[in-house]
Amino acid sequence: MIIGLTGSIASGKSTVAKMLEGYDLPIVDADLVARQVVEPGTETLAKIAEAFGEGVIKKDGTMDREKVGSIIFHEPAKRKMLNDIIHPAIRVEMIRQKEEYLKQGAPHVIMDIPLLFESKLQHFVEKILVVSVKEKVQLERLMKRNLLSEEEAKARIASQLPISVKEKGADAVIYNNGDIETTAQQLEAILKNWAII
């Protein structure tokens, strides 16, 4: 079964993905792929430099993620511009990795896709697992993890669909407002229900 793992920024997808790894389930991680496709020398990075200016490339040839983030999380038109360049490359690589796991005989593959709903990728997967969090907790965790001001953190949250919309499109929801153990218990119940463990 192909399972889409999604949620909102800092809702706890990576935390749940680590738990899934603990069940020996292979993960295709869109955030990781998004880094791979813009490595120095790639065609995608060249396109980004052309669109956003050479100023977004650091001296060592890597993309200045902080700079790109500060642009795209504040300007929807620029965000679309980046998405139009980078998303096709991410999709190709994610499909390649998924196929590779299936070829190796994996019965289940987890596709960790933060923007599954925003990019309308529901058809990519057979079941959708949403990691949800209350906005107050989300804001606190995001500010703490990324060392962002409240304003910056709110801009990032606002750049995605509301979590309530994602919950409606889910086959199962994990509410990650409490401690890690409570989240792990919810995950275990869902995996049992889906006959994955």
Ligand SMILES: CC(C)(COP(=O)(O)OP(=O)(O)OC[C@H]1O[C@@H](n2cnc3c(N)ncnc32)[C@H](O)[C@@H]1O)[C@@H](O)C(=O)NCCC(=O)NCCS
């Ligand atoms: C803007 C970039 C450079 C910021 O890098 P940074 O290291 O600060 O953040 P990171 O990549 O770890 O992303 C953190 C989270 O931000 C959110 N996010 C990232 N890109 C976007 C976007 N285009 N729109 C909305 N939310 C986004 C996601 O929830 C993601 O999990 C980077 O996120 C990026 O290249 N984004 C475009 C690719 C993309 O859409 N990635 C999301 C998964 S497909």
Ligand SMILES: Nc1ncnc2c1ncn2[C@@H]1O[C@H](COP(=O)(O)OP(=O)(O)OP(=O)(O)O)[C@@H](O)[C@H]1O
């Ligand atoms: N139940 C929890 N209790 C306390 N802290 C948590 C819990 N779940 C996640 N966190 C912390 O909150 C932050 C966000 O979690 P995580 O990185 O898993 O979110 P994410 O959805 O993968 O984020 P992103 O979309 O930005 O990649 C991290 O610092 C993580 O350690």
